[in-house]
Amino acid sequence: MKSFALFAALLLPFTLAAPVEERTDEEMVRTPAGIRPISKVHLVPEGGEVRLVGEEIHLLxxxxxxxxxxxxDHAKVGMSQATATTSGAEPEETGWVAYASWLNEATEAISSFATSFTVPPVPEDNHDQTLFMFNSIEPASGDAILQPVLQFGPSAAGGGAFWSVASWYLVGSETFFSxxxxxxxxxxxxxLITLTSSSGADFNYDVTFTGITGTALTATKSAELVWxxxxxxxYGVTTAEDxxxxxxxxxxxxxxMTSGTPETExxxxxxxxxxxxxxVVTQGFSNAEVEISFPQA
Incomplete structure (x- = not known):
């Protein structure tokens, strides 16, 4: 009897020790860099900026x-992780599904990048899908993207079954929006994306929808943006009518460009x-035109 009691006493500390489980219930939200934890997504207050300081990202x-x-953490975003999963007749698109791109390989930097487009009709169906449409610019490293974004559906910035606009800056695994x-x-x-100033390897940019108050965002001490x-x-598209x-x-x-004109294709x-x-309806750096046809075109 004594030996059994001793065995039970020795076993007790081990039976009481419960494993520590890592939390996996953090809310995930949609962004123009995919589905991200809400703790990695931040509103930039009006007049604020996102500044890169060495290996840190500061929100001011x-x-x-x-x-x-x-x-x-220099995680890839934008075109560097642009993958779409599709299923033919029944689309279930995720990510960049259609786009045009141009890489600036000149020694001069892009000083401004403007694009106009008309907000489309509201989709016939609503399956809680999110559509993002934008012009954007990225560094050669592919670990950041600056973009004025038209959105239908929900995202980390808000939204719903209506059209809305905001500017976004994604740096590694961190996401910032106006x-x-x-x-x-x-x-x-x-x-409109504008290079406001530069010094050495540090480039400062503004992004906004011209004439729409509240959509401006400033990114400072960035690498040069070339894509x-x-x-x-x-995200969440299930039918063509979405x-x-x-x-x-x-x-x-x-x-x-800061000087000269680029050869743009x-x-x-x-x-x-x-x-x-x-x-591409019209090639070039001036008054170019790109068309994306939807399934019901």
């Missing part, structure tokens, strides 16, 4: 006070299986 308010600091402003079909948008794109990105009818036309695409990626077709 309009007074220059630091609101948040994160480590830059206020989300509701808009409507037929509105002509102008997404320009015109993009359709989607897209608007017709086409999306990015027009008045104008690229300016846009390349395209399409999802032919799901009838999402990207076409």
């Amino acid at each position: 308010d309009a007074t220059g006070s630091v609101l948040h600091v994160a480590t830059n 206020s989300l402003v509701k808009t409507s079909a037929g509105t002509v948008l102008n997404g 320009a794109t015109e993009t359709l990105e989607t 897209y608007p009818a017709g086409t999306l036309t990015f027009h008045s695409i104008n690229l300016a 846009w390349s395209t990626v399409s999802d032919s299986a799901d009838k999402l077709i990207t076409t």
Whole structure:
């Protein structure tokens, strides 16, 4: 009897020790870099900025006070992780599904990148899908992207079954966005990204929808941004009717350089299986035009 009691006493500490489980219930939200933990997503207050400081990312308010600091893990975003999973007749697109791109290989930097486009009709069906449409610009490393974004559906910035706009800056695994402003079909948008200054390897940029208050965002001490794109990105699409009818036309695409003019030829990626077709209507750096056809075009 004594030996059994001794065995039970020795076993007791081990039977009481429960394994520590890692939490996996953090809310996940949609962003133009995919599905991300909500703790990695941050609103940039009006007049604030996102500043890269060595291997850190600082979120500042309009007074220059630091609101948040994160480590830059240099995770790939934008075109570097642009993959789409499709299923032919029944689309289930995730990510960049149709886009045009151009890489600046000149020694001069892009000083501004403007694109105009008209907000499409509201999709016929609503399956809680999210559609992102934007012009954007990225560094050669592919670990950041700056973009003025038209959105239908929900995202980390808000939204729903209506069109809205905001500017986004994604750096590694961290996501930053401006206020989300509701808009409507037929509105002509102008997404503008501007190089405001540079010093050595540090480049400072502003992004906004021209004339729409609250959509401005500032990114400072960035690497030079060299990849320009015109993009359709989607999440949660289940039927062709989850897209608007017709086409999306990015027009008045104008690229300016710090000096000279670039030789610009846009390349395209399409999802032919799901009838999402990207076409360069007009090549070049001045008044170029890119069209993306939806399945019901």
